[in-house]
Structure formats: structure tokens, C-alpha cells
Amino acid sequence: MDFSFTEEQNMIRDSLSRLIKDQYDWETRNKVITSESGWRPEMWAQFAELGILMAPFSEEDGGLGGNAVDVMVVMEEFGKGLVVEPYVPSVVLGGGFLKHAGSTAQKENFLAPMMGGEVVLAFAYAEPTSRFNLNDVTTTARANGSNYVLNGQKSVVLGAPWATHLIVSARTSGDRFDDNGISLFIVPKDAAGISTRDYPTMDGYRASEVYFENVEVSGDDMIGAEGSALPLIEKVCDEGIAAISAEACGAMEIANADTLDYARQRKQFNVPIASFQVLQHRMVDMFIEQQQSMSMTYQVTLRLEEDEATRKKAASATKVQIGNSGRFIGQAATQIHGGMGVTDELRLGHYFKRLTLIDTQFGNVDYHLRRYANLAEGVVKAAAE
Amino acid sequence: MNLDFSPEDIAFREEVRTFIEENYPEDIKGKHREELTKEQFLSWHQILGKKGWSVPSWPTQYGGTGWTPTQKYIWSEENARADTIMPLPFAVSMVGPVIYTFGSQEHKDRFLPGIVDGTTWWCQGFSEPGAGSDLAGLKTTAVRDGDEWVINGQKTWTTLGQHADWGFFLCRTNPDVKKQEGISFILVKMDTPGVEVRPIIMTDGGHEVNEVWLTDVRVPVDNLVGEENKGWTYAKFLLAHERTGIAGVARSKRGIERLREIASTEYDNGKPLIENPDFAEKISKLEIDLTALEFTELRGLAAVAAGKPPGPESSLLKIKGTEVQQRLTELTIEAVGNYAAPYFRGFPEEGGNRFPIGPDYAHHALPEYLNMRKTSIYGGSNEIQRNIIAKAVLGL
Numbered sequence: 136m137d138f139s140f141t142e143e144q145n146m147i148r149d150s151l152s153r154l155i156k157d158q159y160d161w162e163t164r165n166k167v168i169t170s171e172s173g174w175r176p177e178m179w180a181q182f183a184e185l186g187i188l189m190a191p192f193s194e195e196d197g198g199l200g201g202n203a204v205d206v207m208v209v210m211e212e213f214g215k216g217l218v219v220e221p222y223v224p225s226v227v228l229g230g231g232f233l234k235h236a237g238s239t240a241q242k243e244n245f246l247a248p249m250m251g252g253e254v255v256l257a258f259a260y261a262e263p264t265s266r267f268n269l270n271d272v273t274t275t276a277r278a279n280g281s282n283y284v285l286n287g288q289k290s291v292v293l294g295a296p297w298a299t300h301l302i303v304s305a306r307t308s309g310d311r312f313d314d315n316g317i318s319l320f321i322v323p324k325d326a327a328g329i330s331t332r333d334y335p336t337m338d339g340y341r342a343s344e345v346y347f348e349n350v351e352v353s354g355d356d357m358i359g360a361e362g363s364a365l366p367l368i369e370k371v372c373d374e375g376i377a378a379i380s381a382e383a384c385g386a387m388e389i390a391n392a393d394t395l396d397y398a399r400q401r402k403q404f405n406v407p408i409a410s411f412q413v414l415q416h417r418m419v420d421m422f423i424e425q426q427q428s429m430s431m432t433y434q435v436t437l438r439l440e441e442d443e444a445t446r447k448k449a450a451s452a453t454k455v456q457i458g459n460s461g462r463f464i465g466q467a468a469t470q471i472h473g474g475m476g477v478t479d480e481l482r483l484g485h486y487f488k489r490l491t492l493i494d495t496q497f498g499n500v501d502y503h504l505r506r507y508a509n510l511a512e513g514v515v516k517a518a519a520e
Numbered sequence: 521m522n523l524d525f526s527p528e529d530i531a532f533r534e535e536v537r538t539f540i541e542e543n544y545p546e547d548i549k550g551k552h553r554e555e556l557t558k559e560q561f562l563s564w565h566q567i568l569g570k571k572g573w574s575v576p577s578w579p580t581q582y583g584g585t586g587w588t589p590t591q592k593y594i595w596s597e598e599n600a601r602a603d604t605i606m607p608l609p610f611a612v613s614m615v616g617p618v619i620y621t622f623g624s625q626e627h628k629d630r631f632l633p634g635i636v637d638g639t640t641w642w643c644q645g646f647s648e649p650g651a652g653s654d655l656a657g658l659k660t661t662a663v664r665d666g667d668e669w670v671i672n673g674q675k676t677w678t679t680l681g682q683h684a685d686w687g688f689f690l691c692r693t694n695p696d697v698k699k700q701e702g703i704s705f706i707l708v709k710m711d712t713p714g715v716e717v718r719p720i721i722m723t724d725g726g727h728e729v730n731e732v733w734l735t736d737v738r739v740p741v742d743n744l745v746g747e748e749n750k751g752w753t754y755a756k757f758l759l760a761h762e763r764t765g766i767a768g769v770a771r772s773k774r775g776i777e778r779l780r781e782i783a784s785t786e787y788d789n790g791k792p793l794i795e796n797p798d799f800a801e802k803i804s805k806l807e808i809d810l811t812a813l814e815f816t817e818l819r820g821l822a823a824v825a826a827g828k829p830p831g832p833e834s835s836l837l838k839i840k841g842t843e844v845q846q847r848l849t850e851l852t853i854e855a856v857g858n859y860a861a862p863y864f865r866g867f868p869e870e871g872g873n874r875f876p877i878g879p880d881y882a883h884h885a886l887p888e889y890l891n892m893r894k895t896s897i898y899g900g901s902n903e904i905q906r907n908i909i910a911k912a913v914l915g916l
Contacts, residue, residue, distance in 0.1 A: 136529075136590045137522050138822035204521045395914055415910040416903070422914060423836050430815030431808075437523045452808040505797070508804040511780075512794060 148208045155216040168339040183252030197247050207381040207436045214385025224294030227378045229256025231371040236359035257298035259289035259345050267498035276305035285350040295343035296333040317365050319358040338489040373450035376497050380432040383457045383493045387425040387464050390486045394468040424460035431456040448510050451503035458500035461490035536598045558683040565607040565638030582620045583636040589821035600770030611635040611642040615688045618754050622746035643684035645675040653904050656699045662691035671737040681717045681730040684710045705751035707743040724887035725865040767841030769814045775848045782855045813840045832912035835905035842895035849889035856882040
């Protein structure tokens, strides 16, 4: 067992932290998220230059040979700065699919330019009625010669407005909830038949509703084997969970620090409100939640490469922790800030919003508690048989 | 960063597992703490003493093993797996470290070997009827008279003091200064005239704790540990020391396993209780809390191994560890259902068959639940632990 970071990982943290401090200050971020495009491509280019877009990929694939721990380091800093550029959609999800299942040609055409920042990916999987179920896919991909024709709607595709390419889950066979019959395709966003409605999200990101109407895709653009994409989607989404858990930990750190500062400065009854024991204990509980969340983030990050059941349990357990802790910290921080906590003047509210939506991303507390319980119970049943 | 066990770690696990299998005393296997005699209580400690494994966390020159954090983790996992009764903390984790850190050479030579080999039973004399969370408000006095301290006062909550050979007591030696600055740490032989141990019976019906009355108890001045009036510093050191293990992670993991076994055996609506999704989710929630705690402890161990002293973050382990332990006993009562009710303590036993009613696992469910309420109260209540984090970590 080893909990230390490599020199490279420490370097990534230091330089990324400095870059965000220098170029991602609060006013700048606010201007960016309310601008027309909602992001800064030049910032993305700087991230590429820093090497973080290639950090978690093997040297063979043209990466730096890092792993999920590198992603954790990056995402914790992103969480502290509430960086909106699409690291999770493009690097963790998009890059994840290509890394695990991409053909040589796909890696060459998409993964390499993604690491350079020229190709930006987004993952279109959720549908208006699928909620968090990854196997609930009604978008269809009908075979047509060596091509496929996509039809359907994908919802709340994070990062899609900035993407050059989409990775789409679609049904090549089977019925709505079947585990089998789901396939993945990578398509240029400007392909004929794709239309989008782009919008800002409450936490400062951009997302799209994506409509596919008779979109022709080549069979060469299928990622992995036909009809068997679900296990891959689950794996990559678990990797996404690890990433946004680290992001949540960064956000929690700032929410807690801001709350401490505020409670020390704010005076009522002639004393700082930080002197009240009831608030001290609340802030201690916030600290504990943050620590436990960090521990769970380590846990899932270090278990992503273990067997499927262990990985899924680790991811669901972490998501439950992060969802509960994020809600507790967000609400308690707002409460201790009093009226100021509900204004848009402080950055706190933005951390609260991000923590709230992290719970929804990739499935909320209830969804993952059930998933965990089913997996744990499955183990018990198997042992009994 | 990784969770891998090295080949050495795997070999160590085999070694530990085999050693426990081959050496854990038959006559205490599967027994509840309540049922043990003093000799049985000490038997595993003594076996570990001979092996050199009774005080793993101590510095090696005093008998410590020098194990890595991973090895300590394996050690506690294996003991939990075999359900062993570990050496009590009063000697190994409390007075021992105080003596080797602050005691004289003579104290080290005299007292440490008995702790290492498990021949001396130590008890703690800290709390008083009027000094609980406000421990520094203690009133028991030690007055110097020639070559002796004369001790008068009353201590309480002294765990298993009925078996103790020695006790370590906090006594007021200077009433005229700030309350924290007039306390000394004094060792008392429990058979000294004037020491009286009276049982306190708890809600679970057990005799685990005691009152200790001290009336004109005379002990040699040499029984003072460290410096006079520095006892508060030693007490704080003691309470913060060796928090690894206080979280009880490995034991709780085993407890959750057992809870799942119970829930697979008990029926609810004609189906195993474990198939009731509400109950399954309660277990899952608890297990998730425990996983977070486990990794918090591992991070802490790694930090200590990297040279950081065990900090006030250990209060976190105490708070979350005891919450998990208590929740486990709550869910166990829920799981056993009606058979939580039968209670035999103090009633005539028939034919040596002490618990003839209901499944075995139900017998201790309610007593355990009642007993475990103590965990959020002792060792500095969980409210005091929050005060410690507020002050020492958050700087409030």
C-alpha cells in the first residue's frame, strides 16, 4: 500500500494550481461563464501545453504514462477553481473510451488530437426518460450496408457546445432496457442530421440537447464491438465518478475554508460567530465530511483497475459519500454565511451549485446506494450458494 | 499510489494468520469478554508477549515490532478475522507510552517488561464524579508527606479495575494554580491500604467498570511519573496517542459481515431479511461509512509513516469509528427481531445451558447495543472530540 504521489503528479498539481490562480480568478471566471461561448479555448490550449490532457494515457498511445491518480490531482485543482473547461467530457470520458476500446485508426484520428486539444469530445448517453440508467437506450443505430443510421435524442450532454466530436450510445439491437445491443459511435458534431440546443447549466457549464435525425455513420466509427458497449460505458462512467469526486473534494475544501473565514470575521452579539460552539461543531462536521470524501476519492481512484464488482462497489460507495457530503457542506456553508450565503455576490454560492449538481451527475445518492446494495447482496447470495 | 500488497506483505499475512490459528487459546475462542477470567483475559497478551508482538506500535527498543503501516493494517485485519481478544489498551496504549516517553529509566526498567509480557494488569484513574468532560477539574489530592504521597479522593468509570494490579491516577498536587497546571500523574499499586474498588453495574447488566475510592493511600514519591504538576500534559498525550485502532475498522468490518449473515438467516415476510431492500440499504450505508473511515485511517497511517506526528485528526477517527460501532449494534437488534428480548443474567441457569432461547447470535445483541453507548462518551466524549478539532485543526 502506498499513498504517496509521484514527482510528476506533484509537479502537475503545483503548475496547475499556479495557472488557475493566475488566470482563473473569480472575476475572470464570471465573465467567461456568462460570455457567448462560455469557455476559453485559449485556456484549453494552455492545459494541453501543460500536458494534463495527455497525462493519464499510455506512452504507447502518445500520452505521458500516468493513470487515474493524475486525473485525481487535476480534478481536485479544477474543483478548487471551479474550472469549466471540459476535462471530464473530453479527457476522462472521451479519452477513456478511446483508450480502452479505440481501434488504432481511432486513436490516431481522435485520441492523439484530443490530447493536443484540437479535438474536443463530449459523451452523449442520457436520454429524456433514461434518468441514470445506462442501459435505458432508445436512440437507434440501424445498419445500412457498412454504415449505420442514428436516430434519437440525447439530453444534458455536458460540454457538447464546445465539442468537435460526440461519442454516442445507440441501440443496434434489442429492446429498450436490454443490456445487450448497445453500441458506441464517434461522430463529428457537424455531421449532417445532428442538431443541438445549447444552454448554460446552473453551475456555470454548458450543455446541449442533441438530436439525431438519420445521421449516417461509418462502421469504422464504432468504438468496440457491436452490441456489447454497456460494460465499457459502465467502466468509463465509474472513471468519471472518480474524477468528479476529486473535483467535489476541491470544491468542498474551498467551501469549508470560506465558511471558516467568514465565521471568524462576522460579528454578532459583539463576538465572532465562530466562537459559538454550535457553529464550531457544525464546521467540524463539515471538515469530517470533506476528509471522508477525500478518503473515498482515493479509494475509488485506486480501485478502478480492480475486478468489475470491486470497481463498481467502490464507485457507487464513493458517489454516495460525495453526494451526501456535498449536500451537507453546501447547505451548512450557506447557513453559516447567513443572508450573504444566498446572494450571488460571494463565490460560495457557485461552489454550492456545483456540489449540488455533482450529486446528479452519473447518478445520485439513491441510485448508487441501490446499486451498491444490489452488488453487496449479490456477493452474499453467491457465497450462500 | 496503489493498494497492492507486496510479496513481503502477503508472506507476513500468512505468518500472522498461521500464528493466530496455531496459538490462539482454545478456551477463549468464541467467548464474549464478559465470560472471561483475569487469566483468560491475559492469556493471548502473554502469548503475544513471548512472540514479541504484544506492543507493535512501541519504539523497537522497548519491545515494538517496527511494522510498516501496511503490516499493522494486516495485523488488525487478521485479529478481527479470527475474533481474538486483544491486549487491553490501559497498559499497552495508555500508561506504557507515557512511561517510555516521560518516565525515568527506573520506571522503564520496572514497569515496561510487565506490560510487554502481559503479567501486569493496569487500570486508569482519571474521571471523577465531578470531573468528566471537564477532566482538569478533578479533585483527588496527592499531598507530599516525607517520602510518600498521601492520596485522597474518588475515581470512577475505572474499566476492569477489579482485576488490576496497578493503576495510573491523575491527582491534584497544587490547588493554587490554574487547574491544568496543578495535576500530577501517579502510579498506585491497587493492593495498597486505602484503595477500595466498588463495582458499577451497567445497563447491559455487566460489571465492567468501577468506582475507586482512595482514603489516605500512601505511595512512595518515586511513583510520580515525569515531573510534578505536568500530569495534564501527559494525560493529553495519552488520550491523543495511539488512535490507530480506536476506529475499530477491522472489527467493524467483521461485524458487518456477521450482520449480513444474521440478515440472511432471519426472515421477513417469508423471505430472508437481507432481501428487504430497505434493510439491505441500511447495511450498505453503514458499510460505505466504514469504507470512508478505513481510508481515512490508512491516509493517517501513511502520514505518520512519512514522519508526521499523530495529530488531532485522530479525533475524527474516534468520532466516526464510534458512530459506526454504535450503528452496527443498532442494526443488529433490528435484525434479530423478537429474540433480542430474552435475558438471563442473574437468573438461575438450568443444566449449564445458559442461553437456551433463540439463536446464538441474538444473545448478546441487546447487551452489546447498550454497552456500546459508552463509546461516544468515553475517551473524551464525541462532543469534546469536536471541540478538539475545532481548536486544533480549524484554529477556532
